[in-house]
Amino acid sequence: MTHSFANAAHAGTFTIGGDLAIHRLGFGAMRITGPGIWGPPADHDEAIRTLRRLRNLGVEQIDLWQLHRIDPKVPADEQFDAVRSFIDQKLIRHAGLSEVSVDDIKAASKFFDVATVQNRYNLVDRTSEDVLDYCTAQNIGFIPWFPLAAGDLAKPGSILDIMAGKYGAHPSQIALAWILKRSPVMLPIPGTSKVAHLEQNVAAASITLSDEDFAALDSEGRKAFQSTP
Numbered sequence: 095m096t097h098s099f100a101n102a103a104h105a106g107t108f109t110i111g112g113d114l115a116i117h118r119l120g121f122g123a124m125r126i127t128g129p130g131i132w133g134p135p136a137d138h139d140e141a142i143r144t145l146r147r148l149r150n151l152g153v154e155q156i157d158l159w160q161l162h163r164i165d166p167k168v169p170a171d172e173q174f175d176a177v178r179s180f181i182d183q184k185l186i187r188h189a190g191l192s193e194v195s196v197d198d199i200k201a202a203s204k205f206f207d208v209a210t211v212q213n214r215y216n217l218v219d220r221t222s223e224d225v226l227d228y229c230t231a232q233n234i235g236f237i238p239w240f241p242l243a244a245g246d247l248a249k250p251g252s253i254l255d256i257m258a259g260k261y262g263a264h265p266s267q268i269a270l271a272w273i274l275k276r277s278p279v280m281l282p283i284p285g286t287s288k289v290a291h292l293e294q295n296v297a298a299a300s301i302t303l304s305d306e307d308f309a310a311l312d313s314e315g316r317k318a319f320q321s322t323p
Contacts, residue, residue, distance in 0.1 A: 101296065101299070101300075103299075104300045105117055105119035105274055105299035106274075106278075108278070108279060108281055110157075110158060110188055110209045110210060110235050111207060114157055114187065114188060116281070118274060118281055118282075119274065119281075119282060119283075119295070119296065119298075119299045144292055155184055155185065155186065155187055156185065156186045156187065157186075157188060158186070158187065158188045158189070158190060158209060159180065159185075159189055160189065160190040160192050160210065161173060161177055161189070161190070162192040162193070163192060163193055164191070164193075164194065164198060171201075171205070174201070174202045174204070174206065175205055177189045177202075177205065177206055178206045181206055188207075188209035188210070189206050189208070189209060190208060190209050190210030190211060190212060190237075191208055191210075191212070192211070192212040193212070193213055193214070194213065194225070196224060196225055196228045199225070199228065199234070208234055209235060210234060210237055211225060211235070211236055211237065212236075212238075212239055213236070213238065213239070215236070215239075215240075215241065216238060216240055216244065216269070216273070217243070217247060217254075217269050217272055217311065217315035218244055218247060218315050218318040218319050218322070219240070219319060220315070220316060220319045226276075226279075226280075229277075229279050230278070235279050236277060236279050236280050236281060237281045237282070237283060238280065238281075238282055239283075241269070241270065241283075242266050242269050242270060242284055243269075244265065244266075244269050244315075246318065247314055247318055248265045248266075252265075253310065253311060253314050254269060254311070257303075257307060257311065260307075261301055263298070263301055264294060266284075267294060267295070267297065267298035267301060268298075268301070270284060270295060270299075270301075271298050271299075271303050272303060272311050274298075274299065275302075275303050275308050276312075
């Protein structure tokens with residue numbers, strides 16, 4: 095069951111790079127911007143209210159910086175070496191990668207310790223399943239982007255809808271609870287520009303799915319992924 099007091103601490107913690115402890119559930123700020131992740135938001139005042147529900151950074155060193163795409167026009171080793179230099183200069187504390195394969199992670203690891211990986215992953219998109227498994231085995235934080243997508247599984251009468259009723263929650267909260275239970279290295283950062291949605295997402299950390307319900311959701315999610323054209 096959900097609790098009226100939303101606290102990200104309920105999601106548990108993960109230690110990035112062996113020395114940076116964080117809550118496993120974070121906030122994605124992309125929806126704070128306008129259409130196409132650019133320009134002012136549709137509701138400026140609500141976006142400001144949402145941001146004021148978080149803490150200011152105010153740091154001289156970025157704790158975690160991620161190479162969000164490996165540029166195919168530039169040798170990968172050159173990019174990894176540049177990231178290494180950022181760490182040596184103490185501009186960043188830890189470095190991660192985004193939209194990468196297991197081989198990419200292994201290649202980058204020759205230059206720096208890969209602290210996190212950010213790939214698209216959710217209940218119905220299992221393209222990065224092998225990457226997640228590798229990250230779990232290596233204790234690398236896995237940040238799934240687009241974590242709440244559920245396709246047809248979110249429709250009325252679907253398994254997510256049924257589970258939501260069982261747990262007294264919203265379908266999106268069940269999808270997020272499933273994400274958190276999937277792996278101890280999972281670090282979802284669902285985004286929103288609305289305070290109500292922010293608090294709803296955080297409250298999902300209080301939901302503990304039974305092993306049976308997790309398995310049922312996992313099975314339906316895999317079926318939906320395999321049937322995707």
